[in-house]
Amino acid sequence: MTEAPLRRQTRQRTAVAEALDSQEQFRSAQEIHDVVRHRGDSVGLTTVYRALQAMAEDGQVDVIVRDDGEAVYRQCSPSHHHHLVCRSCHTTIEIEAPSVETWATRISAEHGFRDVAHTIEVFGLCTKC
Amino acid sequence: MTEAPLRRQTRQRTAVAEALDSQEQFRSAQEIHDVVRHRGDSVGLTTVYRALQAMAEDGQVDVIVRDDGEAVYRQCSPSHHHHLVCRSCHTTIEIEAPSVETWATRISAEHGFRDVAHTIEVFGLCTKC
DNA sequence: CTTTGTGCAAAGGCTTTGCATGCTT
DNA sequence: AAGCATGCAAAGCCTTTGCACAAAG
Numbered sequence: 671m672t673e674a675p676l677r678r679q680t681r682q683r684t685a686v687a688e689a690l691d692s693q694e695q696f697r698s699a700q701e702i703h704d705v706v707r708h709r710g711d712s713v714g715l716t717t718v719y720r721a722l723q724a725m726a727e728d729g730q731v732d733v734i735v736r737d738d739g740e741a742v743y744r745q746c747s748p749s750h751h752h753h754l755v756c757r758s759c760h761t762t763i764e765i766e767a768p769s770v771e772t773w774a775t776r777i778s779a780e781h782g783f784r785d786v787a788h789t790i791e792v793f794g795l796c797t798k799c
Numbered sequence: 800m801t802e803a804p805l806r807r808q809t810r811q812r813t814a815v816a817e818a819l820d821s822q823e824q825f826r827s828a829q830e831i832h833d834v835v836r837h838r839g840d841s842v843g844l845t846t847v848y849r850a851l852q853a854m855a856e857d858g859q860v861d862v863i864v865r866d867d868g869e870a871v872y873r874q875c876s877p878s879h880h881h882h883l884v885c886r887s888c889h890t891t892i893e894i895e896a897p898s899v900e901t902w903a904t905r906i907s908a909e910h911g912f913r914d915v916a917h918t919i920e921v922f923g924l925c926t927k928c
Numbered sequence: 929c930t931t932t933g934t935g936c937a938a939a940g941g942c943t944t945t946g947c948a949t950g951c952t953t
Numbered sequence: 954a955a956g957c958a959t960g961c962a963a964a965g966c967c968t969t970t971g972c973a974c975a976a977a978g
Contacts, residue, residue, distance in 0.1 A: 735864055735865075735866055735868055736864075737864055739864055739868030739869070739870070740868070741868070754906065754907065754910055754912060756912070757914075763910055765906055767902060767906070769898055769899075769902050770898075770899050770902055770919075773896060773898050773899055774921050777883065777894050777896070777921070778883065778921060778923050781883055781892055781925070781926075782925065782926035783883060783885070783921075783923035783924060783925055783926075784923055784924045785886075785923050785924050786921060786922065786923035787921075787922050787923065788919065788920065788921045788922065789918060789919065789920045789921075789922070790899075790917065790918065790919045791917065791918045792903050792906065792907060792912075792915060792916075792917040792918075793915065793916050793917065793918075794907050794912035794913055794914050794915035794916065795912060795913045795914045796910070796911065796912055797910075797911035797912075
């Protein structure tokens, strides 16, 4: 299986994790960097990128690559889920999709695919917007 | 409604369209540029980017933003569909997902979202890989 | 003739890398 | 002490933009 690549605990990683915790919506690495600084901690942008990548690899945070190619991160619930995102205010709602999971598994099997993963994001305008 | 932004027919746009036609898999703008050149046509990279964007806007081609942030294009069937992509050889199979469409519509409605669109891509290893 | 398209070079924006130094274990 | 982590600056990459010229309608 996938073994956790032994991360070392540092002031910087803690700061990034806390900054991420304080945010409700998906944030880019640079935004997290700003949040960290506003909270009074000082962490290099490079380190933020590396910390975020590490956390994503370890499955501690969710990553979405937006249409413009920028990667955004968010601390989410540990269980598998997807997102319903408002394209105007970016409010994000976690959604579950048991039927979709089933569908993905079935369609993959039908075509002989293994080790399947999927990306499902729903975008729209929320009530307020 | 969305009105088609009057495109002018040029040698370059035709070349890009043909290059795209000749490809089975998703290709990046730069790859399409190479294909065009190998076919003997000469088109600037910038123009390829602009042509691809225009075609995508007009719904003539499918675009996927890969995890690395690069946009890849492909000439697909006109109807709404999704993709099952091999993460090794990039073989792509078009799949339909009526149940998923229904689910997306329903879940969006439940949360009061309007103008909904969704992204669904399934990745795995195909039989050959 | 007017408007849109083309192309080159340069700029932009996000992300990664090289490398010397610092800190965790 | 040994090895991963940090940070700054620089480089990489894909993509977009400015601008003068060419081509389509």
